[in-house]
Amino acid sequence: MNGKVMPSVAIHQEGRPSHPGSRGVRVALYTFGCRLNQAETAVIEQSFRRSGYQVVDIGEPADVVVINTCTVTENGDADTRRLIHRVVRKNPETRIALIGCQAQVQRDKLLQMPNVHWVVGNADKMDFLSILQQGLPEEPVVRVSTIPRTSFTIPVAGIDPRHTRANLKIQDGCDFFCSFCEIPFARGRARSREFEDILREARQLVAAGHHELVLTGINIGTYADNGRTITDVITALMEIPDLWRLRISSIEPTTIPDDILNLMRQESKLCRHLHVPLQSGSNRILQQMKRKYRAEEFAQFIRSVSQKVPGICLGTDVIVGFPGETDEDFAETYRLLKELPLAYFHVFRYSRRDHAPSRHYHPPVDWHTIRRRSRQLRELSARKRRLYYQQFIGRWETVLFEQQKGDAWTGLTDTYIRVKVQSKRRLHNQLLPVRLNRIDGQTMIGTLP
Ligand code: SF4
Numbered sequence: 283m284n285g286k287v288m289p290s291v292a293i294h295q296e297g298r299p300s301h302p303g304s305r306g307v308r309v310a311l312y313t314f315g316c317r318l319n320q321a322e323t324a325v326i327e328q329s330f331r332r333s334g335y336q337v338v339d340i341g342e343p344a345d346v347v348v349i350n351t352c353t354v355t356e357n358g359d360a361d362t363r364r365l366i367h368r369v370v371r372k373n374p375e376t377r378i379a380l381i382g383c384q385a386q387v388q389r390d391k392l393l394q395m396p397n398v399h400w401v402v403g404n405a406d407k408m409d410f411l412s413i414l415q416q417g418l419p420e421e422p423v424v425r426v427s428t429i430p431r432t433s434f435t436i437p438v439a440g441i442d443p444r445h446t447r448a449n450l451k452i453q454d455g456c457d458f459f460c461s462f463c464e465i466p467f468a469r470g471r472a473r474s475r476e477f478e479d480i481l482r483e484a485r486q487l488v489a490a491g492h493h494e495l496v497l498t499g500i501n502i503g504t505y506a507d508n509g510r511t512i513t514d515v516i517t518a519l520m521e522i523p524d525l526w527r528l529r530i531s532s533i534e535p536t537t538i539p540d541d542i543l544n545l546m547r548q549e550s551k552l553c554r555h556l557h558v559p560l561q562s563g564s565n566r567i568l569q570q571m572k573r574k575y576r577a578e579e580f581a582q583f584i585r586s587v588s589q590k591v592p593g594i595c596l597g598t599d600v601i602v603g604f605p606g607e608t609d610e611d612f613a614e615t616y617r618l619l620k621e622l623p624l625a626y627f628h629v630f631r632y633s634r635r636d637h638a639p640s641r642h643y644h645p646p647v648d649w650h651t652i653r654r655r656s657r658q659l660r661e662l663s664a665r666k667r668r669l670y671y672q673q674f675i676g677r678w679e680t681v682l683f684e685q686q687k688g689d690a691w692t693g694l695t696d697t698y699i700r701v702k703v704q705s706k707r708r709l710h711n712q713l714l715p716v717r718l719n720r721i722d723g724q725t726m727i728g729t730l731p
Contacts, residue, residue, distance in 0.1 A: 309330050310347045329411045348379045379410060401423070447684075449495075454475075455473050457471050457472045458574065461643070462571055480519075495525060497516070497529070516542065520551045527552075530542070554594040560598045563617065565577050566611060601632050602647075626666060627666075683710060690703065701728045714730060717731075
């Protein structure tokens with residue numbers, strides 16, 4: 283372990299005051315897991331830039347590598363280990379900071395890993411800049427505090443120069459305690475961001491050129507701040523003049539107010555896209571999972587949304603191999619997903635988590651069965667996506683362009699269809715009408731007027 287203290291000479295970058303200790307220090311950041319983690323990393327990265335640190339890509343030599351971890355599945359744990367080994371192999375001098383969900387629930391395990399100088403849980407990770415500014419410790423610094431239940435603010439805007447869309451964090455934590463999920467332990471209980479603070483960051487993100495914002499959180503439908511709900515947040519955000527689009531990320535099925543659907547059908551700035559986790563189509567398994575609905579209620583909800591908001595893109599999550607999931611349970615899930623007007627689903631293999639009550643459930647489903655079931659669902663999802671796309675052939679939709687590859691540009695419709703067009707013009711961050719002509723895998727090929 284290197285016990286040196288960071289150099290303490292101030293520099294100025296991008297016209298902002300730098301902090302003593304930031305001079306020439308190269309920091310790389312990497313995010314595992316969900317959109318919320320991405321939103322938080324963007325904020326932490328901005329705080330480094332504003333303080334004069336040099337932010338570099340993860341493959342480049344760095345003095346400090348900050349890894350924002352995820353603990354939703356065992357894969358998340360293995361991914362962190364692999365990344366650490368890759369970083370250390372390339373640069374044995376790098377100091378590593380492990381922050382976020384894994385740090386919150388597995389600090390002792392993480393401290394065994396090479397080059398780890400900081401383990402910082404979710405309560406403290408947004409302050410990682412000030413922890414780093416205290417210099418390099420002789421011993422690893424561990425900050426894993428109890429996560430407060432109060433509402434919160436985020437002082438720095440997560441402007442993300444690499445992406446067109448920006449994530450906007452409005453909520454954190456969860457009180458639902460689904461039996462398979464470690465989130466209430468890793469991220470604490472549900473709490474909301476102060477309403478005005480959300481608007482302030484949103485205005486800054488839009489002014490910086492992010493014309494599409496994605497609302498993120500763990501259980502955003504439970505947003506509550508001084509009587510304000512998620513509908514109030516959406517309505518206020520839609521007033522921002524240069525905001526073109528507002529997208530809701532994952533939202534629990536029992537928490538979606540009708541007002542949101544009405545806004546979507548009015549062709550407002552609110553994208554016609556909802557990602558509503560189902561997890562299982564078997565009532566027996568849903569009950570074991572401690573989900574808050576039965577399969578028929580979920581089905582009725584999805585059907586009514588698809589009628590109320592024509593063309594809406596509805597996606598879902600599903601877990602295969604939950605303990606005790608029989609062939610019949612799986613068949614019910616498969617049937618339900620097949621019948622419902624869903625455009626795609628994300629399939630997760632059940633993962634036993636140390637803090638989740640389901641770790642005691644039996645019998646485990648064998649690995650081959652989990653693999654077969656998840657393959658079947660992935661194939662079904664690909665067919666459903668194609669079916670969903672077909673209704674758009676020949677139609678004009680607006681696309682917000684993001685990336686260029688050769689002469690081709692890609693972007694998204696509000697209904698989350700990735701569209702590719704040929705153009706020699708620079709289309710980055712432009713919202714343009716496109717005629718959708720055909721399907722090519724998970725993309726639609728279109729033409730500009
Ligand atoms: S709703 Fe359930 S699955 Fe989602 S974060 Fe909360 S406890 Fe986890």
